[in-house]
Amino acid sequence: MTPEVTDDGWLRVPYDGPELAVIEMEAPGLGWQPAYLDWDAAGRRVAQVRWEAPVPSAVMLRVDGIVTGSYP
Numbered sequence: 679m680t681p682e683v684t685d686d687g688w689l690r691v692p693y694d695g696p697e698l699a700v701i702e703m704e705a706p707g708l709g710w711q712p713a714y715l716d717w718d719a720a721g722r723r724v725a726q727v728r729w730e731a732p733v734p735s736a737v738m739l740r741v742d743g744i745v746t747g748s749y750p
Contacts, residue, residue, distance in 0.1 A: 687728055688716075688728065703739055706735060
């Protein structure tokens with residue numbers, strides 16, 4: 679799964695880390711923002727932030743202060 683923007687305004691990336699963690703996402707112009715966990719329509723776990731633009735050129739995922747994912 680690559681980053682995607684949903685029709686209802688969420689930027690999503692895959693997530694398979696712990697449930698009880700500080701989860702943040704960063705995209706150009708956004709800075710680090712708290713991310714929320716959810717499930718996509720295919721039943722995959724995702725981290726997401728509000729985003730009302732096309733898919734950004736890069737997305738970073740940080741869990742408990744450690745970058746765990748980078749999506750160009």
